[in-house]
Amino acid sequence: MTLRALAAACGAALLSQLAASPAAFAADAPVHWVTSWATALQPIPQQANLPALYRAPDVAGRTVRQIVYPTLSGDVIRVHVSNAYGKAPLVIQELRLARSAGGAAAQGKGGVAVTFNGKASVVIPPGGELDSDAAKLEIVAGTPYAVSSYMGPEQRLVAWHRVSSQVNYVSLPGNHAGDAMGGAFSQRFTQYAWVTGLSVDVPAGATVAAIGDSITDGMRSSLNENRRWPDALARRLAREGSGSTAIVNLGISGNRLLNDSPCYGDALARRFGRDVLEHPGVKTAIVLIGINDINFSSMPPRAGLDCDSPHTSVTAADLIAGYERVIGEAHRRGVRIFGATLTPASLPPQRESIRLAVNQWIRTSHSYDGVVDFDAALRDPAQPVRLRREYDSGDHIHPSDAGYAAMADAIPIDAVANAPRK
Incomplete structure (x- = not known):
């Protein structure tokens, strides 16, 4: 490998590392991005015989649909995803954002696909965080939106926001991120996971x-x-x-x-x-x-x-x-x-x-x-x-x-x- 190629490869690796680091959340954010909804994560206790209150749902190879209420309107959005407290990579194979149609249902065939560095799937290392690419979607403050994440085949839930006061959903096995109807979302849970922020472009x-x-x-x-x-x-x-x-x-x-x-x-x-x-x-x-x-x-x-x-x-x-x-x-x-x-x-x-x-x-x-x-x-x-x-x-x-x-x-x-x- 030439010196120039080696330098380029090292630079690309560094940029990749920075993109998934917690510090990059603010440093890379343009001044017009404004957080419209957010939540804070906490680790799930990792020990045997947990009380039912602390037992996480099975999300491996399933779609998690979470309902969020942005508080600031806009028509360009990005999603912040966190693997804080993770001990293994966080794998999301597809993520979509749509206006909620009530319960587990979503409008418009699951809404818009959200990408990460131009790709539908993303792998975030333990402890990492990452903003999605910007996407076009009208956000109306005070209106519920469904964030649907099709998770990797070995994904486990090790961190959450435990008291969401909001019913969220886990599907049967498979990719149901684009489902408008909620029939595949057979399990309910009242926590938030992975998605920790939704920003809108409001100068x-x-x-x-x-x-x-x-x-x-x-x-x-x-x-x-x-x-x-x-x-x-x-x-x-x-x-x-x-x-x-x-x-x-x-x-x-x-x-x-x-x-x-x-x-x-x-x-x-x-x-x-x-x-x-x-x-x-x-x-x-x-x-x-x-x-x-x-x-x-x-x-x-x-x-x-x-x-x-x-x-x-x-x-x-x-x-x-x-x-x-x-x-x-x-x-x-x-x-x-x-x-x-x-x-x-x-x-x-x-x-x-x-x-x-x-x-x-x-x-x-x-x-x-x-x-x-x-x-x-x-x-x-x-x-x-x-x-x-x-x-x-x-x-x-x-x-x-x-x-x-x-x-x-x-x-x-x-x-x-x-x-x-x-």
């Missing part, structure tokens, strides 16, 4: 990223109804004329600020860069995190799968130091960051004192660019340690649909939606 657009734990994830909100607080905020933005602003939900149920979990994903302080800052178009972040850090130290250890491990005790000072790290990371990337106060959770006095100290710091330190006072919006005036009855889903921690709507109403929308452009 004047911007994205607000909501990140946190189960209260951002929408735990105990109505299934298939989009009643999480980021959903309600997206509707409010559209209603009040902020049609060029998307809102994406990057909450993970059980997530903590400072500690990783075998079930609930990387600590927010570690995943913030990947899950927020690497998405194109993000100008503002809203952070609600810390109640699990306070609570998990008091959870009893469990034999077998202990999702609450490590049972680490934290102080208000520990949490504040973690918030400051996240704030610094956002500011270094030119992203404005709003801190949300921790909502009432009927905590015993010692843990409640930590929550109150954290909220006092969020409100008064001026470390964040702004404050969203979810605590004030949800607390019972007569018993501030508790949620208002009408905002309580029943477990005294997670809001009801009405509570999530009240959270969206509490956000200072002009400040959040009108962040300076980078």
Whole structure:
């Protein structure tokens, strides 16, 4: 091989490696790409005798159809696919995007085929991520779309977004990505997998990223109804004329600020860069995190799968130091960051004192660019340690649909939606 040929081959290999690396997500993104929908992945525990809640569906040689709701309109799209936490290559043999026709059905023979470097199939190495090529498809904000992925013959599901509050589908064996009817999609599951972002070409657009734990994830909100607080905020933005602003939900149920979990994903302080800052178009972040850090130290250890491990005790000072790290990371990337106060959770006095100290710091330190006072919006005036009855889903921690709507109403929308452009 000549020196010139060798250099070309090495260059091609390097470009291929960069294209599938997490760092390439932002670096390669043109300024007009704006994230319209996104989710955050967490590893699936890999051990024997998992509880049914953590058993993944069989996807090898089958088609996975996921329903997503973009929050910003456009007519040129691209899809972001992630093999985070993968130990083997992620193989997608065909991927299509279509407007949903309800349930597992899709309009227009499965919609448009999405390619990767001009090819219908893609192989992404362990830990890699990749954007698709641009494709023409009209995206209407607030409308459901079906993302259909025909998976490789040995593909396993090792990472997901566990609490999607959305019914998704797995087919019988075979390529059903182009099926308009949903008859082949015999299995339902309520997680998201592999597809972690949908971007649209909107030169004047911007994205607000909501990140946190189960209260951002929408735990105990109505299934298939989009009643999480980021959903309600997206509707409010559209209603009040902020049609060029998307809102994406990057909450993970059980997530903590400072500690990783075998079930609930990387600590927010570690995943913030990947899950927020690497998405194109993000100008503002809203952070609600810390109640699990306070609570998990008091959870009893469990034999077998202990999702609450490590049972680490934290102080208000520990949490504040973690918030400051996240704030610094956002500011270094030119992203404005709003801190949300921790909502009432009927905590015993010692843990409640930590929550109150954290909220006092969020409100008064001026470390964040702004404050969203979810605590004030949800607390019972007569018993501030508790949620208002009408905002309580029943477990005294997670809001009801009405509570999530009240959270969206509490956000200072002009400040959040009108962040300076980078």
